[in-house]
Amino acid sequence: MENIICACGHSNPYGTKLCEKCGRPLTEEEKQNKVVDMRYDGMAIRSKTYNKSIIDKIWNFFSSVKVGITLIIITLIAASIGTLLPQEFYVKASDMEKGAYYADVYGTFGKIYYTLGLSDLYSSWWFQILVGMLAVSIIVASLDRGIPLYKSLKNQRVKRHESFMKRQRIVAEGQVTGSAEETLDKVAQKMTEMRYSVRRDGSALLAEKGRFSRYGPYINHVGLIIFLGGVMLRLVPGFYVDESIWVREGETRAITGMDGYFIENRDFILETHDNKPQGEQVKQGVNVVAKNFQTDITLYKQPDDALPGDTENLEKVKDYSIRVNHPLKEDGFALYQMDYRLNELKQMNFELINKSTEKSLGKVEIDLTNPKKEYDLGNGSSVQILVYTPDFDGFENGEPQTKTSIPNNPAFLFKMTTPETPEGEVSFVEIMQPPLEPLGENKYRMKFAAAEMRDMSGITVRKDSTIPILFVGGVIFMIGVVIGSYWNHRRLWLQVEPDGRVLMAAHVNKNMFSMKKDLDAVTAFATLPPYIDQLEKNEASEESTNGGNKEKEGDNTL
Incomplete structure (x- = not known):
């Protein structure tokens, strides 16, 4: 498209309404107006000039104020839906249990809410796309209008044509x-x-x-873009970490999201107030309230040349007591004490007993976290664990099922071999129920002897490198609001x-x-x-x- 030549001889880009040099109106519409439109001093705006190619149409779509407002409204509605029920971040349950939690606590609505992915809305792909489209709309609209405005104000002339002067809102002549x-x-x-x-x-x-007040809305946009960029960076690995791990007393395990670091739970301490039970504690028969709970830990780090998961030659970093609101901070990460579980089963001890004589052939000590497949009792006697279900939940098609991987209700399918029964006998043992003998009556049985308990600590691992970005974006946004509002x-x-x-x-x-x-x-x-x-x-x-x-x-x- 050709440039527009003004009567003063100046060549103006296509779409210009007022001559850049003298201010004469260049379009029939502006010639009919008694007061000229001075929003951009008559400069050509790309979205209002070109509409032929696919690039023009995409540009015009995102530069539209109506589209921007619509995206803001949709984003706000979506964000508000995410507040109807607690997000998964606040639910104290494993990933496998979260679906059941929403269904049990909030009924059918909770089940639908979880199925649609609304329980983890702010990390969902479609919400991030929505935020991205809003950011693109703000960027395009700012470039579409901000650049012509900057050029017009920077290059404005002192002398103007009489028609320009007389078409201003405030005029005087004499x-x-x-x-x-x-x-x-x-x-x-x-x-x-x-x-x-x-x-x-x-x-x-x-x-x-x-003059600087004209740039207030664009400074506002810059702040919004930085803020939205910070929100989207949370999906980039390394910028935002929010993970939860359970560490049992005496256990050393890798810290999720914190590559190369390991944590050892040396001891869990619970301090209580001796006072009257309140609320849910009455139902549970508890007559104490927690005053403090903490985990004494040792933080380790792998050597630089170690393989992932290698626990040999760990380098001790520090000892620390993680308490509520007193996290361990290391290398940009913070480890918070968020939850605990008392008296989890650690080990169960059984004895192989002759049913007729009640004579013990030996003791079997089963580590419920990592049980062995076979235990040799000597004298030709052994016990094999054919099936182990940490949290027994009944049978399905004849096979025992488990609800979770936590040993809340352990059950075992044992194969007992003795000199008297060299082919072995099979027994299914659940602590709260009589043993089952699916292949007929046995001569031997597994007798429960004792159990060892331990506590678990719920540790949350957090790192948020986007906070400074969000803060800077918020400050710039407010500066733009103030400039645009008060000047x-x-x-x-x-x-x-x-x-x-x-x-x-x-x-x-x-x-x-x-x-x-x-x-x-x-x-x-x-x-x-x-x-x-x-x-x-x-x-x-x-x-x-x-x-x-x-x-x-x-x-x-x-």
Whole structure:
């Protein structure tokens, strides 16, 4: 598309409404307007000029204010839906148990909520795409309007054509009382006193104040973009870690999300208040309230040349007591004490007993975390564990099932071999029920002897490298809001023609009262002709015309 050549000879890009040099209107629409549109000083806006190629259409879609507002509303609605029920982050359950938790606690609605992925909404792919589209919309809209605005304000001329001056909202025309130079000097003096920046070009003057306020919304956009970028960076590995691990007393295990680090739970300590039971504790028969619970840990780190998961030659980093609100901080990570479980089964001891004589052939000590497949009792006797279910939940198709991997209700399918029964006998043992002998009556049985208990600590591992980014984005956003809300851009053009006629025009992007206050001061000081507000004049004319028409209609009726 060809450039538009103004009558002054200046070549303007296609789509320009007002000549960049003299300010003449270049389109028929602007020529018909009594007051010109000064939002971008008549500069060409890409989204309002080009609409042919697919790139143009995509650009125009994202630069649309309606599209931006729609995306904001959809994002807010989606974010509010995520607050109807607690997010998975706040649910104290394993990944396998979370679905059952929502169904049990919140019923059918909770089950649907979890199935649709709303329980982990803010990390879902579709919510991140929505946030990304909003960020793209803000970026495109800012570039589409911000760049032309910057160019127009940076390259604005002092001298303007008479048609430009007379199409401003505030205009004045008359004869100077003194010399042109004296009038311009007085105006420049007064405007400088009022902290305007004054530029002169021969018999023309431009006084400007608060230009930076025009960039307030774009500074606002920059803050939003940085903030949304910080939100999206949470999906990038290494920027945001929020994991939970359970560590049993005496156990050393790798820290999820914290590569190369291991944690050893040396001891769990629970301190209580001896007072009356409250709330849920009454139902559970508990008559104490926790005063403090902490985990005494040792933090280890792998050598740099170690293989992943290798626990040999771990280097001790530090000993620490993790308490509520007193996390262990290391290498940008924080380890919080979030939960605990008391008296978890650690080990179960059985004896192989002759049912007729009650004689013991030996003891079997089963580590419930890592049980052996076979235990040799000597003298030709042994016990094999054919099936182990940590949390027995009945049979399905003849096979024992487990609800979780936590040893809440252990059950075993034993194969017992003795010199008297070399082919072995099979027995299914659940502590709370009599043993089952699926292959017929046995001569031997597994007798429960004792159990060892231990406590577990729930540790949350967190790292959020996006917090500084979110903070910076929020601060920049607020700076943009303040600039755009409490300052305004004021301009005054003054030209003295060779015949002694003076033309004055003024524009302000908002708060016209402040501009008129300054105009009153400079008009009185430099003895300038009185100004008029063309919008108010036009509104008054329309009201009087409408009133006259109504009177005529009334006369005709009579």
